[in-house]
Structure formats: structure tokens, C-alpha cells
Amino acid sequence: MPGRVVTVERRPRPRAMDSLGALAILRGLAVTSRHFFRNLWGFLRGRPTIFTINYPEEAQQFAPAFRGMPVLVEMPDGKERCVACGLCEWACPVDCITIYPAETHDEVERYPRVFDIDMSRCMFCGLCEESCPEEAIVMSDRVAIASTHWRGNVWHKQDLLVPVGDLEKRLGSIRRGYDTRASEPAVERESA
Ligand code: SF4
Ligand code: SF4
Numbered sequence: 001m002p003g004r005v006v007t008v009e010r011r012p013r014p015r016a017m018d019s020l021g022a023l024a025i026l027r028g029l030a031v032t033s034r035h036f037f038r039n040l041w042g043f044l045r046g047r048p049t050i051f052t053i054n055y056p057e058e059a060q061q062f063a064p065a066f067r068g069m070p071v072l073v074e075m076p077d078g079k080e081r082c083v084a085c086g087l088c089e090w091a092c093p094v095d096c097i098t099i100y101p102a103e104t105h106d107e108v109e110r111y112p113r114v115f116d117i118d119m120s121r122c123m124f125c126g127l128c129e130e131s132c133p134e135e136a137i138v139m140s141d142r143v144a145i146a147s148t149h150w151r152g153n154v155w156h157k158q159d160l161l162v163p164v165g166d167l168e169k170r171l172g173s174i175r176r177g178y179d180t181r182a183s184e185p186a187v188e189r190e191s192a
Contacts, residue, residue, distance in 0.1 A: 060143075061141075067124045068140050069143065069155075071160050073164050074164060081134050094123060098115075100114035114157065116154055119145050119155055
């Protein structure tokens with residue numbers, strides 16, 4: 001049975017829409033031109049205002065709240081702070097953390113014999129950092145993590161360790177977050 005043919009009438013575009021589109025283009029051009037001439041003027045005066053970084057010679061400075069590559073905190077004695085509890089591995093929504101725990105010689109604490117993160121799967125959500133009870137894994141400001149082979153994206157413990165002194169900015173940001181949350185009034189649960 002042949003299908004029913006329905007003729008749809010398309011209403012002509014109102015002229016006002018066309019003029020709004022043209023206006024938006026003109027506004028965009030005006031913004032682009034303003035920045036161009038402002039930067040040109042700064043360049044001519046020897047004080048460029050262009051926000052350009054000569055990467056990789058210059059590194060971008062990120063805010064403490066920035067979430068780059070997750071790294072492991074290395075204590076001054078050269079050991080990891082991680083106690084291999086596995087909470088970050090459990091919390092990671094994409095299962096990109098692999099931990100094999102082992103016991104320390106005093107058999108009191110554990111340490112990660114293997115601690116791998118597959119950066120090709122990491123989505124920088126920061127849940128590993130939030131779940132860690134030891135402040136042992138933190139989101140760093142590292143962003144240069146590209147690799148030409150998938151194996152190169154699996155970062156091992158020795159690659160992930162960063163001296164605690166280099167992570168103070170981020171650790172301070174995390175602690176400020178704890179303080180802010182602690183000072184917020186508790187939300188009462190609604191009774192069912
Ligand atoms: S940042 Fe998110 S995705 Fe990446 S390792 Fe941590 S929990 Fe997993
Ligand atoms: S990094 Fe933190 S959460 Fe993950 S295993 Fe180590 S101590 Fe536990």
C-alpha cells in the first residue's frame with residue numbers, strides 16, 4: 001500500500017531573525033577586532049597583552065583547584081603516603097586504577113606494591129582524591145601526559161610519585177575544601 005504523502009508548509013523565515021543573525025555576526029566581529037587592536041597596541045608599546053605562553057619553555061600556572069593528572073604523594077623519606085586501602089580504586093568510575101597491596105616489614109601497615117593509573121581512561125574527575133583518607137593521591141597541575149602508544153599511558157607508581165613539597169598548593173586547596181564543608185550547616189534528612 002503506498003504511503004500517504006503529507007505536504008508540509010514551511011513558513012518563510014521572519015526578516016527579523018535574519019537581521020538578528022547579521023547583528024550577532026557584527027557583534028562577533030566587533031569583539032574580535034577590539035581584541036586584535038588592543039593586542040596590537042600593546043605589542044607596539046612593547047607591553048603585549050596577548051595571553052600566549054611559549055609552551056613548553058613556559059608552563060601555564062593553574063589555580064589550586066585545577067584538576068590535572070592524579071599523582072601519588074611522596075613523603076620526605078622517599079616513601080609513598082598511600083596505605084593501599086583500595087578506596088580510590090573502588091571509587092574510580094572508569095576503573096583506571098590498579099593496586100596490588102603488600103605488607104610493610106613491621107606488618108602493621110600496607111603499601112602499594114603496584115599502583116598503576118591508565119591515563120588514557122582517566123577523566124580527571126577527582127573522585128580518587130576525594131575518597132582517599134590519607135591525602136595520598138591528589139590532582140596535580142600536570143597536563144603533559146600524551147603518549148604515542150597506549151602502553152605509554154599506563155603510569156606506574158614510580159612515575160606517579162611527586163614530592164609532597166611540590167603538592168602543597170593542591171593539598172592546601174583540599175584542606176580549605178574540608179574546612180568549608182565542615183562549616184556548612186548540616187542538611188537534615190527529610191523523613192519519609
Ligand atoms: S581522576 Fe577520576 S577517572 Fe582519574 S583516576 Fe581518579 S577517580 Fe579515576
Ligand atoms: S591512594 Fe589513598 S585511597 Fe588510594 S589506596 Fe592509597 S591510601 Fe587508599
